Amino acid sequence: xxxxxxxxxxxASLLRTLLQVGSTALVTRGVxxxxxxxxxxxxxxxxxxxxxxxxxxxxTGLVASAANVPGVSVSAPASIxxxxxxxKVTSTGA
Numbered sequence: 001x002x003x004x005x006x007x008x009x010x011x012a013s014l015l016r017t018l019l020q021v022g023s024t025a026l027v028t029r030g031v032x033x034x035x036x037x038x039x040x041x042x043x044x045x046x047x048x049x050x051x052x053x054x055x056x057x058x059x060t061g062l063v064a065s066a067a068n069v070p071g072v073s074v075s076a077p078a079s080i081x082x083x084x085x086x087x088k089v090t091s092t093g094a
Contacts, residue, residue, distance in 0.1 A: 008052070019044055060084055 023037035032040070055061065059076075060083045067074045067086040074089045075081075081091035 008056075012049070012052075015048065016041075016045055063089055 019041045023032070023041050026032045027034050027037050056065070059080050063074055063076045063080050064084045064086060066072060067084065067088040072088065075092045076084070076089055078091040078093060081089050
């Protein structure tokens, strides 16, 4: 997502922290109660995790991840290989 600067785990941790800080501010101001804040933050984290999992595990995402492993080259159907911008991914022509 951010190249080599930050990992997806770090992004997830940052988002969880921001959600917790935001929900704490809402609880402190009396906008919502703590049980609601916990439920809302949990739901958002669950939905974000699910969405990321589906996105990362699409065909082009899997091929791109495999191509990032040192010493590995990947052959994939043309429709997938053309969508991945890594020189280690080659097209099988299919």
